[in-house]
Amino acid sequence: MxxxxxxxxxxxxxxxxxxxxxxxxxxxxxxxxxxxxxxxxxxxxxxxxxxxxxxxxxSLSFYLGIEVHQDDSGITLRQTAYAKRIVELAGLTDCNPALIPMEERLKLSRNSTTEEVDATQYRRLVGSLRYLVHTRPDLAFSVGYVSRFMQRPTTEHQQAVKRIIRYVAGTLDHGLYYPRCPGEAHLVGYSDSDHGGDIDTSKSTSGILFFLGKCLISWQSVKQQVVALSSCEAEYIAASTASTQALWLARLLGDLLGRNTEAVELRVDSKFALALAKNPVFHERSKHIQVRYHFIRDCWEEGSIKARYINTKDQLADLLTKPLGRIKFLELHSRTGMVQLCHRPTHKT
Incomplete structure (x- = not known):
């Protein structure tokens, strides 16, 4: 054919x-x-x-558990029916909904001294939540965080999972909105990191977002594989990880369009990490960093990535690095394209 x-x-x-x-x-x-x-x-x-x-x-309306709505203004994706089943599975149908998925600055440990709970049920709930993240980037960090305690969950971990599900119960009709936009859309990424947020390993968490025009198309919240010695190093590792995703997305977009695409803009809120990416000379600050994390330098030199500094208040990937307070969480929730779909914004073309 x-x-x-x-x-x-x-x-x-x-x-x-x-x-x-x-x-x-x-x-x-x-x-x-x-x-x-x-x-x-x-x-x-x-x-x-x-x-x-x-x-x-x-016309596509349901695919792999994802509900799709299309009209002249744009496309919406959500998993309302699936989210309801998770709430029912947890026995929280009549719960008091939570405003945010995780308490601000919450710290959990694998060495929790609280009573152990049914690990099978814990894994079932967390596994169900992980699939919901496909249309809910606002859950990416919190679900990823509780996923770290699958081996020996305790009541402390279970309470955190139930808090997430109570948040889901109050946001069943939330999802992603992709407005119809005239003209050519460009790939823009955001990378961010906390520093040593995991109290068991002292490892940091990378948060990565990519937009095509105004539409969020890719998100990751992942614990880094090595211990970063500084916040600069943690940001640098996150930016390098984001660069690999940026290249893949750019090449996939090129496949879809049938032509090469322009350089991907990567937005980072650490001037020190950007300076480290630009400087090819190994020195006291970078000589110990694993070679693979210098991948961003090659991307920079060949022109496939254009990294630039942004103010921390404009760093959207902060949503994926740590538990945030209500005001900051709701602000980033809105700015990343999450909407209450029964009150979806209209978009004039």
Missing amino acids: GFEQSPHEAAIYRRGSGGNALLVGVYVDDLVITGTKDAEVAAFKEEMKATFQMSDLG
Whole structure:
């Protein structure tokens, strides 16, 4: 049928380019089809029906547990039905909802001295929450944090999980809104880190966000693999991790568009980390850092990444590095594209 498989995402196929592009996403025997022309999409459907026994379910509305709503203003993604099942599974249907998923500055330890709880039930709840993160970046840090205590959970850890679920219970209709925007969209990333926030290992947590235009398309909250000796080093490691994701996203976007894309802008709120990335000379501050974390320097030199400094108050990835207070959390919740979908903003095109 003339399709080319994306070398950067095996489940995506493209035929044609420019004004005649047709894209197909495949999961087992389910296909998601889109293209620049309705006629191309319709013709492909007829090709498939002539070859395979298949059903046309119309405009995408539900896929892999994710609810999709499309109209002239844009697209929304949410998992309301799935979130309700998590609340029911936890026995918290009639709970008092929490305003934020985690208490500000909360610190948990694997060496908790409180009573142990049923590990199987704990893992079931946390595993369910991890799938909800696919449309809920506001849960990425808190769910990742409680995931660190799967081996021997205690009542202290269980209380943190129930707090997250009480937050979910109060935000069942929250999800991501992707407004229709005229013109070409550009990839922009944010990377941030706390410093030594894990009290068991003294390791830091990296927070990474990527936007395509105004739309949040990728997010990560992950504990760093090594101990950072300073906040500068922790930020540098986070920026290097973000650079690998930036390159993959840029190349995948190039596959979808059928052409090369411009350099990705990466926004960092540490001037020292940026100086370290620009300076190719090893010195007392950087000589001990593992070689792989200097990957960002290569990206900078070849022009695939353009890192720039932003003020800490504009660092959106802070949402993914630590438990925040209510005011800051709700501000970043809104600025990252999370909305209460029954009150979705309108967008004029």
